[in-house]
Each structure stands twice: as structure tokens, then as C-alpha cells.
Amino acid sequence: MSAAHSRWRAVARTPVGACAGLLLLAVVALAVLAPVLWGDRADVVDTAAIQQGPSGAHLLGTDALGRDVFLRVLVATRLSLFLAVTATLLGVALGLLLGAAPSVLPRRTGRLVTSVVNIAVAFPGLLLALFFAVVIGVGTRGAVLAIGLATAPAFARLAQTLSASVAGQDFVAAARTVGVGRIRLLTRHILPNIAEPLAVNATIGAGSSLLAFAGLSFLGLGVQPPDYDWGRLLGEGLGRINLTPAPALGPCVAVVVTGLAFHLFGEAAAAALGIRTLPRATAARRPPVPPGPAAAPQPVDGEPVLAVEDLRVAFPGPDGWITPVRGVSFRVHPGEAVGVVGESGSGKSLTALAVSRILEPPAHVTARRLEFTGQPLLDTGPRALRTLLGTSLAMVFQDPASSFNPVTSVGRQLAEVAEQHQHLSRRAAFARAEDRLRAVRVPAPERRARQYPHEFSGGMRQRAMIGMGLMGDPRLIVADEPTTALDVTVQRQVLRLLAEVREQRGAAVLLISHDITVVARTCDRVLVMYAGRIVEDLPAADLFSRAQHPYTRALLAAVPDLDTDRDRPLAVIPGRPPEPDGMPAGCAFAPRCPYADDQCRREDPEPVVYPAGHRVACWHPATGKGELAENRTTGGTA
Structure with a gap:
């Protein structure tokens, strides 16, 4: 059983989740069966029983044509539920499109989309629904479009927030390093990891859509005769509420109970899964980095695989630009192991991320020289840069638990490198992934390749991360605290593996560590x-x-x-x-x-x-x- 199934089963085991889930299943069953069982009887006109009150024959009385209101409420379940779910799915789809657009579009266009979403979120959803219903037109189709458009901004804001939180994870940075394009990065690495919170919020949103649809039909802007939903039945029963409240009470209870079931199940899922929204990251302008002292070039002693001169990394702050990396210069030659040590906050990891071209705005990276295998990284186009770094640079991150996409098997993540850069078929790429896992001494690689990251130990995850780097032909391996979370025995195994890869392939290693003795012995x-x-x-x-x-x-x-x-x-x-x-x-x-x-x-x-x-x-x-x-x-x- 997958981890996702286990979490949703845990939701169903909670008292609120179980009750709400059973209620939702009952509503769905009623939506399927009611039109089949009572559809014809609900449309029977009886002129002898016009506008009667509740009785044994008619539990909620009859309407102006003598039709049984109770049966009509049951039959209307299908249309009411279908329209609410359709409008919610439309809102989620549009919200994902708008929320993901800033990650794919050029920066100015992405900011324009974000600004439009921010303006739309400022208006109440029901007010937007009324506006769109009037503009699009009266009727079922217009109401579905109106509610979908009205709910889209909220889902777009949520998608933007969740995408920003996932985009900062190590496995996304690793995917960028191997050269995964923006659209594939979005569909394979970001969206699958925000599917759960989106599903939970969509469940809650379905209850709100149901209420909004009932409101539009009640006002005469939604479902039109001869069709009927709970909102239309509520409008018909409200005209005689002074004589008998039952015809209005029936559809009202149906709307409240079903909407409450959606909301309670969504809230139970959010509590059980630990889902919460995060603050939206604000964009910042990028003026020139404050100038620093000139840096003299280092002595040339052979062609380096990585040449860095006067590297600076700056971030915008409330009082101006902050430069945590200021004027760093060094070289790494083929087959050489270079260690970087220092206290936390000294700029070690930022330097590694900058030379790997993983840092994104608002970070601003400048250098007099930043070359990898003789190619200037700051002046190379995105496509050529992805190909270069994806095949010749391997990145081993600090936290093995966050280095892999948790919803994709390890083998598929390794195979993605071969599919992108070596143009292998899906099967051939997966076979190469198994071979690379075998090369880094992962036991039973055929079985392990089909497992998910949480099924690996910390040391195995680091081995698999090194194996991902070996999917290409790495000239440089950047290892950012690769042994921090591991015990000393596994640390030794990982360091020995890096040394073997360096010896066998002639790859250079840039090792970042807090442990100065480890660096002294391995570099x-x-x-x-x-x-x-x-x-x-x-x-x-x-x-x-x-x-x-x-x-x-x-x-x-x-x-x-x-x-x-x-x-x-x-x-x-x-x-x-x-x-x-x-x-x-x-x-x-x-x-x-x-x-x-x-x-x-x-x-x-x-x-x-x-x-x-x-x-x-x-x-x-x-x-x-x-x-x-x-x-x-x-x-x-x-």
C-alpha cells in the first residue's frame, strides 16, 4: 500500500472524517440511484393535490402542480452534486493554470498574472459569481462557468504558495541541475507534491460551490425549467413558507447537510495530513549588486574544470542589498578534491549553489569569471546550460530525505536524466538507472529502483543521489554536507564511494563540510x-x-x-x-x-x-x- 493511501485511510479512521465520509458516500449513492428509482414519480402532475402540506403520502407536501416535493429533493441530488463538482473542478483547473503560470512564463508576464490573481482574490467569491453569471448569461452552463471563474483565484493563490514552498526543496534543485525543463519540472516534480493539499481544499471548495449554485438557482440565474436543483426547489418553496415551511425546509436541509459533509471531510483531512497554507513569497527588484574591490586573477596552472573569480551573491533586504558571498575565487582541476569548511552562515552552500546555477531571483549572482569546463555559465543560454550541467555536473545535497521527489520511485527519478539528455527510451533509461544503482552498491537494484525514497535508509538515499549524478558523465561532483545526517559508519561508506567515483572517472569533487578533519583526510x-x-x-x-x-x-x-x-x-x-x-x-x-x-x-x-x-x-x-x-x-x- 502506498504512503498516500495510508494517509487517506488515516483520515477515514478519525471520528469526524469517518462520519463525513460515510455521509458523502450516502449522498453520492443517492445521486446515482434516486433518478433511477423515483425520477418518473417525481415528475407526475396531480391537479387534485396542488400545494398540499406534509402528509403520509407526501412527506414534504406538493408543489404548484401537485408533484411530490420530497421525491423531487431526492432526484435533484444528482444535478446539484454534479454541477457543484463540475464548477469546483473547473475552478481547480483554472487555478492551477494561473498559479503555475509564473513558473513557466517570462518573468514580466508571470508578474502580470500574479497581479491579476491578487486583485481577483480581494473580491468575495459570491460577488464574483454573481458578476460572471450576469455577464455570461442565465442558465446552467453560465452558472457553472461563473462559479468556476469565481473560485479560480483562490486556488491560484494556493497553487502559487504551495509551488513556491516545494520549489525550494533539494529535489527540485537537483532536477534543475540535471537539466529538467520548466514544464516537465512543473508536471513531474511540483504538481504531484501539492496534489494532496489541493485535493483537500477542493473538497472544502465543493461545499462552497454547492452553496453558491443553490444561491444562483434561488435567484433565477442558475438551473432553468424544466430542470431543477436544490436551489430552484428552495425558491419555489419559499413563496409559501408562511403557510407550510416543509417544501422550503427539505432542499434547505439537503444543501446544508451535503455542504457540511464536504467541509467536515476536508477539515478532517487537513488536520490528519498536517496541511496548512504558507505565506506568499514576495518578489523583489534586482538592481545592480554593490560594487566590491577588484580581484586579481589567480595563477594559471592548467585548465581547470571549474574556474571562479570574484563571485558575489546578493539578496534584497529592507535597507538595501545584502551580500553573503563577497568576492570568492578558486579553481578546481580535473580529478582534484577541494574541501570547503567554515561555520554556519559563512557562505559555503551559497557558493556551491551559485556555481551550480541553481540560485534564482531575487538572488543576484555576479562574477568576473565563472566557467565550467571552459564554458561561461553566466553568459550561456538556459537550454545549453541545462544540457551542460545536466550531463557534466552532479549535485549531492545535504539532506538525503529531501533530495528526492517523495511521490516518484527512485528509479524513475534517475531515469529522467537519461531520458532528458541521452534521449533513451523509458525502458532503456530505467535499465540504466538500475545499472547506476548497482554501480554505487545499492543491494537488489532491480527491486530498489521501483521503491520510493521513504523506503530507503539515509545512507542508501545518498548512494542513490550519487548514482543519479553518474547517469551522465560528471566532470565535477558538488557534495554539500553529504554526510551530516548519517552515522559515522555510513559517513565512511559515502566518502569512500565519492573517492572511488573520483578515481575511476577522473571527476573533480567540491566537498562542503563542517568537519574540518574529514575534509583534511579526503581532499x-x-x-x-x-x-x-x-x-x-x-x-x-x-x-x-x-x-x-x-x-x-x-x-x-x-x-x-x-x-x-x-x-x-x-x-x-x-x-x-x-x-x-x-x-x-x-x-x-x-x-x-x-x-x-x-x-x-x-x-x-x-x-x-x-x-x-x-x-x-x-x-x-x-x-x-x-x-x-x-x-x-x-x-x-x-
Whole structure:
């Protein structure tokens, strides 16, 4: 049984959900059977029994032609329910179209659609329904269109909100990385993950549509004779309510009970599934990023697979632009493993997302040079960029649980890469997905490929994510905290797998981690980031013996080992990193550095290049006494 079926069964087990569900099933059964059982009797005209009150023969009395009101209420269930559900489905379809449009259309057109939706949502739904009914015309078809158009803006707002929340997930970023187009991204990754909340809100909306349809028919704008629904029967019975309320009471109770059943079932489902709406993300303009100091190019030592110079990432803030990544430069060569370390908020993950071209507006990415396999990423068109990154770059995200689409099997998600870029058939792509799972040592790959992500352990999900990267021919693997949520045994297995892929395929690895010892053991070179800059770049073999920046040395001192004196408190770095919108003048580490002086607090240090490609951005590297200080040569960028 799938996870979705299990959740909906859980809804049916709740007292409110069970009662509302049984009531809805009874209404549906009545809608199917009533016209067959009593349709002819409900239309029988009896001039001898005109406008009689309730009796044993006529439970709700008769109308102006002597027809049984009770039977007509039962028979009207089919038309009333059918029209309400049809109008709701129309509203959901139009709402999805309008809500998804900003994700597919050009930005200006998408903003125009969003503005129209925002204006429409400001008007009450019933008022919009009345307006559209008058404009479109009186009758059943006009009423269905009017109610569908009136409910569409609310569903569009909901679809926009839910799509925005799903679009920020890692599996959507992974799909963008492999080159999935906008429409396929929408239909395969976003819409299936918002289907449940939309279904719940559609159930609640059906009750509102039923009430709105009854209102239009009551006013004479909906169903026209000889057809009849509950609203029309209510209008006919209201004229004689002073004599006998029964003919009006019957259709009124039918509308209230059915609408209440829809609402209660929807609310029970929302409570059981944990569904709630999220605040709408606001769009922001993107002015030029504040200029920064010029960056000197790094020394050329072979053609890199990834070349980054003066990379900056900025976001709009209430008081101007915030730049959490400011002037980052580095290179990654074929077969090289480069580790990036630093505290949370230092800009490690933002740098990885920027070079992978995953960041979207309002993020603003600029660089003097940003090239992957010799191709400038900032100047390449979307189609060519998808092909390049989808086949040559693999991304392993931090959270294995959110790295995959939860409603699609693992094998199908891996096969999507081959279908998109290698133009394989569905069957051939799935067979390649099984082969890639086997290559990353996932046991029983034929069976596992047909399972869903929640059926995998954390380590297996990370293996499968690496397998997704191997569906193409990766030149670079970007691993963003790939072992954070795993135990130490599984961490070792994942890191060993990355090392094997690097050795066998010659792929470069950019490993982001908080664990500086892991980076030192698995990488060739280490980049130490602080406050959006690279403050030190050195060979991993020299990390423990030749680290020069006070921040790097403080990170190393804060790592306990077997020789750590347990009677002494653990070493910590005093203070907190600066916020991106509150960078201090001069060196960002100065408020926490024991060696800072007036120059540190006044001027931001430029990077200095030492022999063997060692770069340090500090006025007092190794407290001013290090052996490297004698061989300083200016140049490079941190």
C-alpha cells in the first residue's frame, strides 16, 4: 500500500472524517440511484393535490402542480452534486493554470498574472459569481462557468504558495541541475507534491460551490425549467413558507447537510495530513549588486574544470542589498578534491549553489569569471546550460530525505536524466538507472529502483543521489554536507564511494563540510570560508602544520582528539560570526581575533599568495611569526 493511501485511510479512521465520509458516500449513492428509482414519480402532475402540506403520502407536501416535493429533493441530488463538482473542478483547473503560470512564463508576464490573481482574490467569491453569471448569461452552463471563474483565484493563490514552498526543496534543485525543463519540472516534480493539499481544499471548495449554485438557482440565474436543483426547489418553496415551511425546509436541509459533509471531510483531512497554507513569497527588484574591490586573477596552472573569480551573491533586504558571498575565487582541476569548511552562515552552500546555477531571483549572482569546463555559465543560454550541467555536473545535497521527489520511485527519478539528455527510451533509461544503482552498491537494484525514497535508509538515499549524478558523465561532483545526517559508519561508506567515483572517472569533487578533519583526510586542497570570503586556501597535507590564518587555527583547536585533556574545557571560538547585513569595517574576523589591531579593524586584508599555492587573507598570518611570512607575494583573491 502506498504512503498516500495510508494517509487517506488515516483520515477515514478519525471520528469526524469517518462520519463525513460515510455521509458523502450516502449522498453520492443517492445521486446515482434516486433518478433511477423515483425520477418518473417525481415528475407526475396531480391537479387534485396542488400545494398540499406534509402528509403520509407526501412527506414534504406538493408543489404548484401537485408533484411530490420530497421525491423531487431526492432526484435533484444528482444535478446539484454534479454541477457543484463540475464548477469546483473547473475552478481547480483554472487555478492551477494561473498559479503555475509564473513558473513557466517570462518573468514580466508571470508578474502580470500574479497581479491579476491578487486583485481577483480581494473580491468575495459570491460577488464574483454573481458578476460572471450576469455577464455570461442565465442558465446552467453560465452558472457553472461563473462559479468556476469565481473560485479560480483562490486556488491560484494556493497553487502559487504551495509551488513556491516545494520549489525550494533539494529535489527540485537537483532536477534543475540535471537539466529538467520548466514544464516537465512543473508536471513531474511540483504538481504531484501539492496534489494532496489541493485535493483537500477542493473538497472544502465543493461545499462552497454547492452553496453558491443553490444561491444562483434561488435567484433565477442558475438551473432553468424544466430542470431543477436544490436551489430552484428552495425558491419555489419559499413563496409559501408562511403557510407550510416543509417544501422550503427539505432542499434547505439537503444543501446544508451535503455542504457540511464536504467541509467536515476536508477539515478532517487537513488536520490528519498536517496541511496548512504558507505565506506568499514576495518578489523583489534586482538592481545592480554593490560594487566590491577588484580581484586579481589567480595563477594559471592548467585548465581547470571549474574556474571562479570574484563571485558575489546578493539578496534584497529592507535597507538595501545584502551580500553573503563577497568576492570568492578558486579553481578546481580535473580529478582534484577541494574541501570547503567554515561555520554556519559563512557562505559555503551559497557558493556551491551559485556555481551550480541553481540560485534564482531575487538572488543576484555576479562574477568576473565563472566557467565550467571552459564554458561561461553566466553568459550561456538556459537550454545549453541545462544540457551542460545536466550531463557534466552532479549535485549531492545535504539532506538525503529531501533530495528526492517523495511521490516518484527512485528509479524513475534517475531515469529522467537519461531520458532528458541521452534521449533513451523509458525502458532503456530505467535499465540504466538500475545499472547506476548497482554501480554505487545499492543491494537488489532491480527491486530498489521501483521503491520510493521513504523506503530507503539515509545512507542508501545518498548512494542513490550519487548514482543519479553518474547517469551522465560528471566532470565535477558538488557534495554539500553529504554526510551530516548519517552515522559515522555510513559517513565512511559515502566518502569512500565519492573517492572511488573520483578515481575511476577522473571527476573533480567540491566537498562542503563542517568537519574540518574529514575534509583534511579526503581532499587535496582546503578552502576556509568566513563571512562570505575565502580567508585561507592551502593544501590539505599542510592544514595541521602550516595553517596561517587565526580563524583556521581556531577551527583546528576546537576539534577534540584522543590527546585532548578531559579535565580542561573544550576550546571554543569566542563571539559569533557577523550577520551578512552587518559586516564590520576591516577584517570580518577582527572582533573575535586575539591578534587584531587597529589596522585589522580599519582595513580588509587582501589575499597573499605563498609558495605551493597557499593563500591567506590576514594582516598577521600565524601571529606574525610563521615561516611563510618571509615568502609573501601579493596576488590572488580570497
